Amino acid sequence: MKSIPNARPWFPKKMREEIIQDIDYVMSSGKLMLGKFSDLIEEQYSNITSTKYSVSVTSATAGLQIALKYINIAGGEVLVPAASFITDVSSIQMEGGIPVLVDINPDTLTFDLEDLNKKVTKRTRAIIWVHLTGYIGKEYQRIQSFAKDHGLFLIEDAAHAHGAKIDGNVAGSLGDVGIFSFYPTKVVTAGTGGILTTNDLALASFARDIRLFGTNQNTGEVFLQGSDWFLDEFRSSVGYRQTRYLFENLNRRREIAQIYLERLEGSVEFKCLDIAKANFPSWFQFPVFCHPEINADSLRRTLINKGVECKQIYPPIHKEQLFRSLSHEGLENSEQTLEQSICLPMYVDLTNLEVDIVVERLFEARDQQ
Ligand SMILES: Cc1ncc(COP(=O)(O)O)c(C=O)c1O
The missing domain is CATH 3.40.640.10 (Type I PLP-dependent aspartate aminotransferase-like (Major domain))
Structure with a gap:
């Protein structure tokens, strides 16, 4: 596959x-x-x-x-x-x-x-x-x-x-x-x-x-x-x-984001970014944030095994070997947010059907937790 x-x-x-x-x-x-x-x-x-x-x-x-x-x-x-x-x-x-x-x-x-x-x-x-x-x-x-x-x-x-x-x-x-x-x-x-x-x-x-x-x-x-x-x-x-071609590129990303947002609306397990009317992200990535009770690392691995490439946004800076000696006082939100994040596939050529498959696999992966 x-x-x-x-x-x-x-x-x-x-x-x-x-x-x-x-x-x-x-x-x-x-x-x-x-x-x-x-x-x-x-x-x-x-x-x-x-x-x-x-x-x-x-x-x-x-x-x-x-x-x-x-x-x-x-x-x-x-x-x-x-x-x-x-x-x-x-x-x-x-x-x-x-x-x-x-x-x-x-x-x-x-x-x-x-x-x-x-x-x-x-x-x-x-x-x-x-x-x-x-x-x-x-x-x-x-x-x-x-x-x-x-x-x-x-x-x-x-x-x-x-x-x-x-x-x-x-x-x-x-x-x-x-x-x-x-x-x-x-x-x-x-x-x-x-x-x-x-x-x-x-x-x-x-x-x-x-x-x-x-x-x-x-x-x-x-x-x-x-x-x-x-x-x-x-x-x-x-x-x-x-x-x-930037505006064409952004328009398609926005369409894809809109489908993800609709499919995930109301989900307790996966929170999306809040999109106010006048806020137009570039949708470089489409992140969802797993409920704290979900083991996001294991969920990401399950999703990859199901044929959906995904990743966390980034590891928190102070978890990188190079930066471990930096003071990491009071950075709990960064840790929690990044560790619980899953970037779903996002690129211009992604089809609507593939977006549906991604969401379906995401819910299947949740059910297998
Ligand atoms: C937020 C952010 N800033 C800066 C950079 C560095 O960009 P560049 O690879 O063009 O140096 C990256 C990654 O590439 C990034 O994700």
């Missing part, structure tokens, strides 16, 4: 044909970096997020490092959710900063505001705010105000959240800088890659200089310790075409 995958990149035939033409153009133009396609993809993200500047880079992780370098984070503390991706934390350490893990609100997957208040200190300089699974928590304005009131630089990790919106506000425009990922599983992929979005001209110029070995783009002088963090034209062209 062929399993239903958990995620799959989407390259419909028309897009593939366009990409082949673009790649041919890149090869014959002889310009493999910082050319037509890096300009185009940057323009796209400024348009999507209504921010003035976009800077394409090799990955979201590089973007996080660039943002942290920009504020010279070494020695400063950064508030980051325990329910986040490893490089949200390792990028802080790589730049000499001190990550401080904050708990999440299990209903909105964003910061627990009380814990955020508890963990801010005189040494705090920045916040990395993650729209986990592509969902923007309804507390977004309170997080923005918190950052403003404490004079903190707000880095929005929108790696999961291409095109996600709340009350008309788009992911990537809610902080001082937004960072997107084009990693293979993401809503938009270029193989790998990333992009920064910002209204801060100084940050955009810093990013442009540092992504090219720290070379001042006006004088040609090397004045910063940088790296080759620019996104080459091949990947920029793939990311550009993928992004041209």
Whole structure:
């Protein structure tokens, strides 16, 4: 029996044909970096997020490092959710900063505001705010105000959240800088890659200089310790075409999410994210949260054995070997939420019939617990 995958990149035939033409153009133009396609993809993200500047880079992780370098984070503390991706934390350490893990609100997957208040200190300089699974928590304005009131630089990790919106506000425009990922599983992929979005001209110029070995783009002088963090034209062209289809991509994800939500409505065992009218997640993932009495780990294994690929969102950061020495005081909601999470298959080519099969198998797996 062929399993239903958990995620799959989407390259419909028309897009593939366009990409082949673009790649041919890149090869014959002889310009493999910082050319037509890096300009185009940057323009796209400024348009999507209504921010003035976009800077394409090799990955979201590089973007996080660039943002942290920009504020010279070494020695400063950064508030980051325990329910986040490893490089949200390792990028802080790589730049000499001190990550401080904050708990999440299990209903909105964003910061627990009380814990955020508890963990801010005189040494705090920045916040990395993650729209986990592509969902923007309804507390977004309170997080923005918190950052403003404490004079903190707000880095929005929108790696999961291409095109996600709340009350008309788009992911990537809610902080001082937004960072997107084009990693293979993401809503938009270029193989790998990333992009920064910002209204801060100084940050955009810093990013442009540092992504090219720290070379001042006006004088040609090397004045910063940088790296080759620019996104080459091949990947920029793939990311550009993928992004041209973003709204089609999101529409299908939303249809699939709607079917899951209807099928799971009223379930005591499996709770879904609460979707307010003006909240439009990107549905990078479709997570359900198992009742605490369910052994989610065993249920995930049963579901996989039944031909449905699934996973927990992420392990809590402090359970990773690398981060076990970080303080993990008061992170119970992050632990419980992530450990009880199951990401069901979500990708554009998933059929309605397959969605029904997934839900049927999920209930069968529950009955076998
Ligand atoms: C929330 C989040 N942030 C950042 C990253 C890092 O992205 P990249 O692989 O583009 O460096 C990932 C995963 O890929 C992620 O899931």
